[in-house]
Amino acid sequence: MSLGDPIPAYLPHAISVSLPTWRDNIDYEEGAKRVVDVMQSGYPRFFIALNIQKLASIIAKRFAKPGELCMLFPSAKVAEACRAFMLSQGVQTPIRVLQYAISKPADASAAPIVLHVVVYAEAASSQAKAFWQHTGLGISSRTAEACLARLSDDGAPSPTGTRTRTARYSVKKSAASPPSAKRETEVESGLHTTLIEERYGRNLPASAADNAKRVLRRRIAGVLVQDRSSIDDPDVVALLSDASSQIAPSVRVAGVTEDDVFLLPTGMSAIWTAHQLALATRPSAKSICFGFPYTDTLKILQKWGPGCEFFGHGLDSDLDALETLLAAERTRNPSTPPALALFTEFPSNPLLRSSNLRRLRELADKYDFLIVIDETIGNFANVEVLPYADVVVSSLTKIFSGAVNVMGGSLVLNPRGRHYAALQAHMRETFEDVYWPEDAIYLESNSRNFVRRAHTINQNTEAVCEFLRAHPAVVKDVFYPKYETREHYDACRLREPLVPEWPTGFGGLFSVTFHTLAASRAFFDALPCAKGPSLGTNFTLACPYTILAHYHELQWAAKYGVEEGLVRVSIGLEPVKELLESARVALKAAESAMNAAT
Known part of the structure; x- marks a missing residue:
C-alpha cells in the first residue's frame, strides 16, 4: 500500500491513510509536501475528507468574502459552540454562522439536508480546526456525499433555511x-x-436508520445477545424490529436500558459531550485526568471549563497525591466539591494501564465528583466498568465497527449512579441526535459480529505479545493489559463472557519499545501490515504512536513513559501463524539495526 492511499484501499469513506515508513510519519507531522500532496484520506478529525473540502469550497464561493473560509456542522448548537470556542481562543475577527438547506431536485417531498456553516477569516483557521479535531462534531463524509449529490457548482440554495430547487451535482x-x-x-x-x-444483504435500506440506531443502543446497553452477520437471518430481522422477545436482561449494570445510551458521531464527541454534561449539571471546579490519555481528551479538559489537574502516570502511587489534592481543595472551599469530574481510560492509550477503579470510585463518593470512563481499548466484550462510573464513553469507530469505514461514539449513563437523575434529565432535555443516518446503518451492519471478532482478536494479540516478550535482547517492553496493572484489569474483566463460547481476553491493542530508536524504526518499517492512524481494525494496523500523537511535545510525553520509539500495534483477524511470522520478520530487522549500531 503506497503513501497516501486510503485504508482500507478503494473505499470512498475510509478513515485511515497509509503512512508506511517512520520517515513518512515524521514528514506528515512536519507538513512535507511529498506527503501532504498525495494523501487521499486520513483520520477524519485530523484530515477533512476531500468531499467535505469540496462541499465547503462550493459554499465558500457563494457566501464567504475574500480571505474567508468555512467549516460545516450538523446543527446550529454545534456551530454556535464552534464560534464560542474560537472566541475563547482569542479570535477577534468576525465569525458568522449560516443555516444552509439543500433540497433534493425533482422531489419536493424529500426533507432538505440542513447544514450549519461557520464562516471565519483564514487567519483563524487553527482555532476552527482545533474545534473540529477536539470535538469530533464536524459533518461526516457521507453527509457531504449526500449534499454533493444535490448540488452543482453553479447553483445552490440561499442560506435562509428554506427549501430551494437546485441542479443535481453529477x-x-x-x-x-x-x-x-x-x-x-x-x-x-x-x-x-x-x-x-x-x-449481499449486509446493510439495511436508508429508510431504516431509526431502527438501526435503536438496535445499536440496545446492543451497547447489553440487552441484545445475538451475534449475527446478515439481515437475511430471521433472528436479525426480528432484532431490527420492536420485538420484545429480542431484549434480555442487561449484561451490564442492572437497570441499563437503551434510554441510557446516546449515540454520537465520534468517540471524541462522546468525551466532549460528557464533559459538557458535567459542566452543566455540577458546581464549577477543575476536572481531573487520571492516566496518560489519548491527546484530545486532555485538550478538551484543558480548553473548556475551569481547567484540569493531570495525573499522567495513572498508577496506584498517584492515588495518595490525588486524595491529598482533593482534601486540600475541600479545606480551602468546603461548600463546593473539589473536582468536577475525573476522566480515565480503561486501559489507557498507548501504555495499556488500567486504573484502580474501585479506589477512584471511593474517592468520587467521598468528595462528590463524577467519574467518566473511556472503555474503548478494553471494550465491553471484555470488561465492565460501568459499576464504577457515572458515565461511560466509547469510540464505536474502533473494534465495535472494525471495518474502518465509519465513525461513531456512545455515551452510557449508569442508572445506579448517585447523580443519575440529574444527568439523565439534562441529557433528555438537551441531547441532539446529529448522527448521520447512513453512518448509523453502516455501524449497525459492522457491529453485528462484534463479540465474535473481539474474541478472535483477543487470542491473536496475546499470542503476538507473548512472542515479542520472549525476545528481551531486542524488545525493551511490551505494554499490554496482561502485563500492565493486571490486577486492576482483572477486577473489571467479565466473569461470564457475553457469549459462552467466546471467552474474554485482554483486547487487541499493544505497544512495544526497543532498546534503541534505530531498532524501533527498523521494526516499524519492516512490519508487513497496514500502517496508519486508528485502531480496533479487523486487520492489523500499526503506527509510531508518539510521533503521530506527540511529535511537537516528545520530551513532555517521555516524562510519563511514552517514549519516542514506541510502536503501537492493533492486531486484526488474520491467521495467528501469519501474524507471528510478520512479527518475526520485523523483529529480525530490529535486531539487525541494533547490531549495525554496535
Missing part, C-alpha cells in the same frame, strides 16, 4: 467509457460500495 459519463473507467467512477461516488452492501 459526473458526466461517456457511453463509450471502458469498464475500468466506469468502475472508478462508481468507487469515487460511493455507488459501488452501496450496491455491494445492498446486494
Whole structure:
C-alpha cells in the first residue's frame, strides 16, 4: 500500500491513510509536501475528507468574502459552540454562522439536508480546526456525499433555511467509457460500495436508520445477545424490529436500558459531550485526568471549563497525591466539591494501564465528583466498568465497527449512579441526535459480529505479545493489559463472557519499545501490515504512536513513559501463524539495526 492511499484501499469513506515508513510519519507531522500532496484520506478529525473540502469550497464561493473560509456542522448548537470556542481562543475577527438547506431536485417531498456553516477569516483557521479535531462534531463524509449529490457548482440554495430547487451535482459519463473507467467512477461516488452492501444483504435500506440506531443502543446497553452477520437471518430481522422477545436482561449494570445510551458521531464527541454534561449539571471546579490519555481528551479538559489537574502516570502511587489534592481543595472551599469530574481510560492509550477503579470510585463518593470512563481499548466484550462510573464513553469507530469505514461514539449513563437523575434529565432535555443516518446503518451492519471478532482478536494479540516478550535482547517492553496493572484489569474483566463460547481476553491493542530508536524504526518499517492512524481494525494496523500523537511535545510525553520509539500495534483477524511470522520478520530487522549500531 503506497503513501497516501486510503485504508482500507478503494473505499470512498475510509478513515485511515497509509503512512508506511517512520520517515513518512515524521514528514506528515512536519507538513512535507511529498506527503501532504498525495494523501487521499486520513483520520477524519485530523484530515477533512476531500468531499467535505469540496462541499465547503462550493459554499465558500457563494457566501464567504475574500480571505474567508468555512467549516460545516450538523446543527446550529454545534456551530454556535464552534464560534464560542474560537472566541475563547482569542479570535477577534468576525465569525458568522449560516443555516444552509439543500433540497433534493425533482422531489419536493424529500426533507432538505440542513447544514450549519461557520464562516471565519483564514487567519483563524487553527482555532476552527482545533474545534473540529477536539470535538469530533464536524459533518461526516457521507453527509457531504449526500449534499454533493444535490448540488452543482453553479447553483445552490440561499442560506435562509428554506427549501430551494437546485441542479443535481453529477459526473458526466461517456457511453463509450471502458469498464475500468466506469468502475472508478462508481468507487469515487460511493455507488459501488452501496450496491455491494445492498446486494449481499449486509446493510439495511436508508429508510431504516431509526431502527438501526435503536438496535445499536440496545446492543451497547447489553440487552441484545445475538451475534449475527446478515439481515437475511430471521433472528436479525426480528432484532431490527420492536420485538420484545429480542431484549434480555442487561449484561451490564442492572437497570441499563437503551434510554441510557446516546449515540454520537465520534468517540471524541462522546468525551466532549460528557464533559459538557458535567459542566452543566455540577458546581464549577477543575476536572481531573487520571492516566496518560489519548491527546484530545486532555485538550478538551484543558480548553473548556475551569481547567484540569493531570495525573499522567495513572498508577496506584498517584492515588495518595490525588486524595491529598482533593482534601486540600475541600479545606480551602468546603461548600463546593473539589473536582468536577475525573476522566480515565480503561486501559489507557498507548501504555495499556488500567486504573484502580474501585479506589477512584471511593474517592468520587467521598468528595462528590463524577467519574467518566473511556472503555474503548478494553471494550465491553471484555470488561465492565460501568459499576464504577457515572458515565461511560466509547469510540464505536474502533473494534465495535472494525471495518474502518465509519465513525461513531456512545455515551452510557449508569442508572445506579448517585447523580443519575440529574444527568439523565439534562441529557433528555438537551441531547441532539446529529448522527448521520447512513453512518448509523453502516455501524449497525459492522457491529453485528462484534463479540465474535473481539474474541478472535483477543487470542491473536496475546499470542503476538507473548512472542515479542520472549525476545528481551531486542524488545525493551511490551505494554499490554496482561502485563500492565493486571490486577486492576482483572477486577473489571467479565466473569461470564457475553457469549459462552467466546471467552474474554485482554483486547487487541499493544505497544512495544526497543532498546534503541534505530531498532524501533527498523521494526516499524519492516512490519508487513497496514500502517496508519486508528485502531480496533479487523486487520492489523500499526503506527509510531508518539510521533503521530506527540511529535511537537516528545520530551513532555517521555516524562510519563511514552517514549519516542514506541510502536503501537492493533492486531486484526488474520491467521495467528501469519501474524507471528510478520512479527518475526520485523523483529529480525530490529535486531539487525541494533547490531549495525554496535
